[in-house]
Amino acid sequence: MASSTHTTARSTASDTARGLDAGRRRHQRGKARGGRSGLASTVLLLGAVYxxxxxxxxxVAASKSPGELFTTFSFAPGASLLENIATLSSYDGGRFWQWGLNSLFYAGLGALLSTLVSAMAGYGLAKFTFRGREVLFSIVLAGVLVPGIVVAVPQYLLLARAGLAGSYWSVLLPVIINPFGIFLARVFAAAAVPDDTLEAARLDGAxxxxxFVAIALPMMTQGLVTVFLLQFVGIWNNFLLPFIMLSDQDKYPxxxxxxxxxxxxxxxxxxxPLILTGSALSVIPLIALILFLQRYWRTDLLAGGLKG
Known part of the structure; x- marks a missing residue:
């Protein structure tokens, strides 16, 4: 009877020791994960500040007068923001706002057409089997690696030969084909559009x-928002292409x-101060677009979490 009691006590002590060891290991792993998480958060915070x-x-500089801009502390705000906006709006007949409308036209229409072309091309590469598909996709990937400055002059020569240099089309046409957008659209189509759904639609006579329009495109919408945003920002910030193509200031972005x-x-x-005020105002449409479109990303992330 005593031997059985001692055995039970040793077993209980052993189980307790193993539980303590497991608790210490979990605590150490938790501290290690917490340390890595803290380091990652610090790096992200520094990147955001940068x-x-x-x-x-x-x-801040847009709120200063010309005298304050060169004599005060860099991050000390001034009191001339509204005055600078009014002066900028009236300068040269309000040409700044004409440039803003041109940028909205180039970026909005260009991003919309580019997203549609990318969606069609990506869907075709993802869901159709044909000879040379992989070669064509490799060419698209190669296009991602080509800098825009390499093709800018050839594009100008081609459009000049077609009589389109200096027109709105000279800025719009080169941005419609976006290799990176096609690559992303192919990834989205392969992941979001089930083959069984497409086969069912074809059997129903569609x-x-x-x-593509009724089934595939709605399924790809959340991913295509990313393509649209990236292309919009790229066209909005594009300088080299308009610089080469345009000579009329009324068409400047x-x-x-x-x-x-x-x-x-x-x-x-x-x-x-007018240049800095214009630079500050030029960021507002991009911020507004990101705030408006982020709900699609949030919906996409929640859908992915529910699927997981």
């Missing part, structure tokens, strides 16, 4: 165009218009 500081400086302001400002320091 990206935000220039934007904050531009906004043609390929109707299947905002980037090229601000550059022309900067060239004039080299001999007139009073234009510097």
């Amino acid at each position: 990206c935000i500081i220039p934007v904050v400086w531009v906004v 043609g390929e165009a109707r299947t 905002m980037t090229l218009g601000l550059y022309s302001f900067l060239a004039k400002g080299a001999g007139d320091s009073d234009l510097y």
